Amino acid sequence: xxxxxxxxxxxxxxxxxxxxxxxxxxxxxxxxxxxxxxxxxxxxxxxxxxxxxxxxxxxxxxxxxxxxxxxxxxxxxxxxxxxxxxxxxxxxxxxxxxxxxxxxxxxxxxxxxxxxxxxxxxxxxxxxxxxxxxxxxxxxxxxxxxxxxxxxxxxxxxxxxxxxxxxxxxxxxxxxxxxxxxxxxxxxxxxxxxxxxxxxxxxxxxxxxxxxxxxxxxxxxxxxxxxxxxxxxxxxxxxxxxx
Amino acid sequence: xxxxxxxxxxxxxxxxxxxxxxxxxxxxxxxxxxxxxxxxxxxxxxxxxxxxxxxxxxxxxxxxxxxxxxxxxxxxxxxxxxxxxxxxxxxxxxxxxxxxxxxxxxxxxxxxxxxxxxxxxxxxxxxxxxxxxxxxxxxxxxxxxxxxxxxxxxxxxxxxxxxxxxxxxxxxxxxxxxxxxxxxxxxxxxxxxxxxxxxxxxxxxxxxxxxxxxxxxxxxxxxxxxxxxxxxxxxxxxxxxxxxxxxxxxxxxxxxxxxxxxxxxxxxxxxxxxxxxxxxxxxxxxxxxxxxxxxxxxxxxxxxxxxxxxxxxxxxxxxxxxxxxxxxxxxx
Numbered sequence: 001x002x003x004x005x006x007x008x009x010x011x012x013x014x015x016x017x018x019x020x021x022x023x024x025x026x027x028x029x030x031x032x033x034x035x036x037x038x039x040x041x042x043x044x045x046x047x048x049x050x051x052x053x054x055x056x057x058x059x060x061x062x063x064x065x066x067x068x069x070x071x072x073x074x075x076x077x078x079x080x081x082x083x084x085x086x087x088x089x090x091x092x093x094x095x096x097x098x099x100x101x102x103x104x105x106x107x108x109x110x111x112x113x114x115x116x117x118x119x120x121x122x123x124x125x126x127x128x129x130x131x132x133x134x135x136x137x138x139x140x141x142x143x144x145x146x147x148x149x150x151x152x153x154x155x156x157x158x159x160x161x162x163x164x165x166x167x168x169x170x171x172x173x174x175x176x177x178x179x180x181x182x183x184x185x186x187x188x189x190x191x192x193x194x195x196x197x198x199x200x201x202x203x204x205x206x207x208x209x210x211x212x213x214x215x216x217x218x219x220x221x222x223x224x225x226x227x228x229x230x231x232x233x234x235x236x237x238x239x240x241x242x243x
Numbered sequence: 244x245x246x247x248x249x250x251x252x253x254x255x256x257x258x259x260x261x262x263x264x265x266x267x268x269x270x271x272x273x274x275x276x277x278x279x280x281x282x283x284x285x286x287x288x289x290x291x292x293x294x295x296x297x298x299x300x301x302x303x304x305x306x307x308x309x310x311x312x313x314x315x316x317x318x319x320x321x322x323x324x325x326x327x328x329x330x331x332x333x334x335x336x337x338x339x340x341x342x343x344x345x346x347x348x349x350x351x352x353x354x355x356x357x358x359x360x361x362x363x364x365x366x367x368x369x370x371x372x373x374x375x376x377x378x379x380x381x382x383x384x385x386x387x388x389x390x391x392x393x394x395x396x397x398x399x400x401x402x403x404x405x406x407x408x409x410x411x412x413x414x415x416x417x418x419x420x421x422x423x424x425x426x427x428x429x430x431x432x433x434x435x436x437x438x439x440x441x442x443x444x445x446x447x448x449x450x451x452x453x454x455x456x457x458x459x460x461x462x463x464x465x466x467x468x469x470x471x472x473x474x475x476x477x478x479x480x481x482x483x484x485x486x487x488x489x490x491x492x493x494x495x496x497x498x499x500x501x502x503x504x505x506x507x508x509x510x511x512x513x514x515x516x517x518x519x520x521x522x523x524x525x526x527x528x529x530x531x532x533x534x535x536x537x538x539x540x541x542x543x544x545x546x547x548x549x550x551x552x553x554x555x556x557x558x559x560x561x562x563x564x565x566x567x568x569x570x571x572x573x574x575x
Contacts, residue, residue: 045471048475049474049475050471050474050475073474073477073478073479073480074477074479075477076474076475076477077475077476077477077478078477080475081475082471082472082475084469084471084472087468087469087472088332088469089468090332090333090334090467090468091332091467091468091517091522092517092521092522093464093468093521093522093523094521097464097523098468101464101465101468101476102476104461104462104465104476104477104478105476105477108461145476149476
C-alpha cells in the first residue's frame with residue numbers, strides 16, 4: 001500500500017483551528033487527542049479534503065505529496081477514507097448496501113465488502129436497515145464502509161466512543177493491521193491511556209497544535225495537567241485485551 | 244444474495260417497474276373509456292381507425308391530450324419530489340410543500356397576465372421555470388441543506404403563502420370578472436380541464452429531464468446519507484447538487500405550467516415507492532416516473548368518476564392524510 005503520507009501546511013479554519021502544520025508518514029497509527037472543542041473533528045475533516053467552516057481559511061493538505069484540492073473527486077474516494085463521529089441515516093439502506101457505498105469510487109465493484117462486514121462483526125446485521133441500529137452498530141457500519149474503500153489513508157472521528165470493549169479493541173487491531181500493510185490511520189480519541197499505546201500522538205488544545213510525536217514525549221504529566229486539567233501517572237492496573 | 248451489486252436482488256430488480264407500467268396502462272385505457280360520453284373499447288378502436296367521427300373527436304381532441312398531460316405532470320412531480328427528498332435528506336421535502344410549485348404557478352400567471360402567452364408557446368413554461376427557480380433559491384437560502392423538518396416546512400409554508408398571494412393578486416387585477424374565479428382556482432388548486440396538444444408539447448420535456456436523472460441514481464444514494472460522507476467517498480458533490488436542483492426545479496415548473504399547483508404528488512409517490520422497493524435510487528428514479536404518471540392519471544380518473552372533482556382536490560384528499568400520518572411517524 002502506498003500513498004498514505006499526510007501533510008498539512010499551515011491549515012487553518014476561522015474560529016476553529018489556528019494554523020496547524022503536521023507531517024505524518026505511512027505505517028503509523030496516530031491518535032488525535034484534545035479536550036472537547038479543541039478542533040479534532042475539524043482537523044480530521046480538513047485532512048480528508050472536506051471543507052469545514054464553509055471552505056473559509058487555508059486548506060493546504062497533501063496526500064503523499066499531491067495537493068488534495070487538485071485531486072479529482074473520484075480519485076479522492078480511492079485515496080482517503082473518512083468516518084464521521086456519528087451518522088444520521090435518514091433512509092433505510094441495508095447495512096450491506098451502506099458498506100458497499102465504500103466501493104463507489106471503484107465503480108461499485110463490491111470488492112472487499114464481505115471482508116469489511118466480517119471484520120466489523122456485521123455479517124449477522126448485513127440485511128438490517130441502518131436506521132434501526134444502535135449507536136455502536138452504526139459506528140461499526142461507518143468504519144466498515146471506510147475500510148471497504150481500501151484507501152491507504154484512514155481518518156476516523158472518535159471511532160471508539162460508542163463501542164463496547166471488544167469492538168473497541170477490534171478497531172485498534174484493525175488500525176494496527178492497516179498500518180502494518182503500509183497505510184496511515186489517524187483517529188481522534190478521548191482515552192489518553194489508549195493514546196499512550198499508539199505510534200504517535202497529536203495533541204490539540206483550543207484550536208492549536210500543542211504537541212506531536214511519540215506518546216511518551218507528548219503525554220507528559222505537566223502537559224496533561226495543563227491541557228486536560230487531570231493528573232497523569234503511570235502505574236500497573238487492570239488491562240483488557242482480545243483473547 | 245450476490246454481494247457485488249448492492250440493492251439489485253437477483254432476478255426481481257425489474258419486477259416493480261413492470262408492475263407499475265401495467266398499472267399505468269390499465270389506468271390509461273380506463274381514463275380513455277370513462278367520461279361524459281362513455282367510449283367502449285370497441286368504440287375506441289373505431290375512433291382510432293377513423294370509423295366513428297364523434298368518438299374520434301372525443302379521443303383525439305379531449306381524452307388523449309388530457310391523459311398525456313396527466314401522465315407527464317405525475318411523472319414530473321414525482322421525480323422532482325424524489326430528488327428533493329434525497330437532496331434535503333428529508334422524507335417530507337416535496338415540490339408542493341417547499342413552495343416550488345407555487346413559484347412555478349406565480350411565474351406562469353405573471354407571464355399570462357403580461358400577455359406573453361399569445362406571443363409564444365414557450366413563454367409560459369419559461370416563466371414558470373423562472374418562478375420555480377426563484378422559489379428554490381429562496382428555500383435553499385431559508386433552510387440550509389439537510390435542514391430539519393420544521394425549518395424546511397415552515398420555509399415552504401411561508402413561501403407558498405407569499406407566492407399564492409402574488410398569483411391571486413395578478414389574477415384579480417388582470418383577468419376579466421367572468422373568468423377570474425376559474426383562473427384562480429386553476430392555478431392554486433391545479434386541474435386538467437381543457438388540456439390540448441399544446442399543453443402536451445409544453446410538458447413533453449419532462450420525459451427528457453426525468454431520464455437525465457437516471458445516471459445520477461447511484462450518487463444520489465450516497466448524497467441521501469450525508470453531504471460530507473458522499474464527498475469523502477468520491478462523489479463530486481458540488482456538481483451533483485447543481486444538477487439535482489436544476490432538474491427537480493425544471494420538472495416541477497413544467498408540470499405546474501400545464502396543470503397549476505397539484506399538491507402532494509411529489510411527496511406521496513416517492514415515499515410509497517420507497518416503502519415498497521427500498522431506498523436505492525437507481526430503482527426509484529424510473530419507478531417514480533412511471534408511478535407518478537399512474538398516480539395522477541388514477542387521481543384524475545377518480546375525480547372524473549366522482550362528477551368532476553378537480554385534480555388538485557383529489558390529490559390533496561389522498562395526500563394530506565398521508566402527509567399527516569408521515570408527520571406523526573417522523574415525530575417518534
